[in-house]
Amino acid sequence: HVDGFRFDLASTLAREFYDVDRLSAFFDLVQQDPVVSQVKLIAEPWDVGEGGYQVGNFPGLWTEWNGKYRDTVRDYWRGEAATLGEFASRLTGSSDLYEDTGRRPSASINFVTCHDGFTLNDLVSYNEKHNLANGEDNRDGESHNRSWNCGVEGPTDDPEILALRHRQMRNIMVTLMVSQGTPMIAHGDEIGRTQHGNNNSYCQDNELSWMDWSLRDTNAELLDFARKVTALRKHHPVFRRRRFFEGELIRSGDQVRDIAWLTPAGTEMTHDDWGSGFKCVAVFLNGEAITAPNARGERVVDDSFLLCFNANNEPVDFVTPDGDYAEEWTAVLDTWHPSGDTDLLIKAGEKITAAPRSVLVLQKTA
Structure with a gap:
């Protein structure tokens, strides 16, 4: 049994003669297919082409990785000014993006980190990407990460900075779990996995990108916290409403x-x-x-x-x-x-x- 499909760079599928078109033949075919139309359809709603950023613009059957949620939550917790109104919209399911097409809060796949970019630990530990190991002179990977290193770039023994970084990780976890929509976490964030500032590890089939399972013990308190906030969401439907406020x-x-x-x-x-x-x-x-x-x-x-x-x-x-x-x-x-x-x-x-x-x-x- 297949529960559904996640479409990478899904805006590409909507391109007809280079322009993104919500009414493209691809979406018609999906809508009409008796099997595919009944499973979960998750879009990464952007691609690398002009006009490819299409968050909120996919048809009614689709759910979307909400890149605006990611950017807003990152900005809010790093202390950016004038983010409060946007933060409120993202916290409550992004009705501005999904309600007009008849979709529900569940259409918003809320995430702050994923397989691309910084891990959660790196998000609170680095201001800049550190991708020299990829062999592209640090040109690859996203340069505007909306991250904050809490005062020191990379590893530190300063107990105050380490405490702040762990608190920031907890802040982001609880924000994700009390937000309306569908939460998505990156595997390993719950135990503080790091890629040492590399935000584009596609070519790193080694210890840099592998899971370090010893972190379950090193960061046991963070794992327990992640379990706690996940249970809070599971036990209280007010955090996962089926309709918008x-x-x-x-x-x-x-x-x-x-x-x-x-x-x-x-x-x-x-x-x-x-x-x-x-x-x-x-x-x-x-x-x-x-x-x-x-x-x-x-x-x-x-x-x-x-x-x-x-x-x-x-x-x-x-x-x-x-x-x-x-x-x-x-x-x-x-x-x-x-x-x-x-x-x-x-x-x-x-x-x-x-x-x-x-x-x-x-x-x-x-």
């Missing part, structure tokens, strides 16, 4: 909308707030306002969550919103801690501190 009251008698964006002060974000250069935001996900039923046609009800993101270099106090959202919250994840473990109880209107460059996940308990 509406930003509205869903049912008669509801006190809060299905989603709300909040400032650290606990007030709703305004238009000016989005353009202010903030690097921190809280988002409320209403587990009681999931509109799509499950596969058996049953209503889906989940816990509600408050996600606090802080990409600043300083700690930020988040005030939990008023009692319409929740009377009490429990902090269930804090990326400041290597294990992610925390169990703080916070009442409505109280403050909780997000450490520099960290994520807090709060679960409604009352």
Whole structure:
């Protein structure tokens, strides 16, 4: 049995007389095929030709590697200014890319790293590619990686830099797992695999590109964290909704909308707030306002969550919103801690501190 197909450089398949055409004969044939049209179709929605970047432009049957998700999450966590609005769009399934064609959040294959480019460990350890071993004078591979080495290029013994790098990896992991859409991780990222800054290892059939299984022990805490955030997503359907958020009251008698964006002060974000250069935001996900039923046609009800993101270099106090959202919250994840473990109880209107460059996940308990 074949579950589906992933099409490399898929924009090439849509080219007719050199131009990319969503209505090309290839897509017609796929749509009409009684077998292929029923399996998973995953596009890498770009190629090397002019006009080849086609993220969001594939037909309704297709899911896509969301390159805009990758770029935005990288930019946000390296502290780039003016990324907050884009970050919010990517976190919630990229409706701007997929909703108009009738697709659902699952059409967005969310990823930050893959077989091409830096590993997750290298993404937080190198500002520049280091591809001399490939024999092309470092000309090959992507030069604009949206990476940040946390203060030192490559290997270091500095405990503060190493702690920050591991925290950045945890931040990216949890961002991926609480985002609407379909998460994709690169094999080995969960144990901190490195290619020592080589972001184009296609020609390296050696220790540089092989899996170093001893990292399971060396980075056991990172592996445990990856398991923890994966389980969080698996157990809570509010992180994997089948339909996009509406930003509205869903049912008669509801006190809060299905989603709300909040400032650290606990007030709703305004238009000016989005353009202010903030690097921190809280988002409320209403587990009681999931509109799509499950596969058996049953209503889906989940816990509600408050996600606090802080990409600043300083700690930020988040005030939990008023009692319409929740009377009490429990902090269930804090990326400041290597294990992610925390169990703080916070009442409505109280403050909780997000450490520099960290994520807090709060679960409604009352």
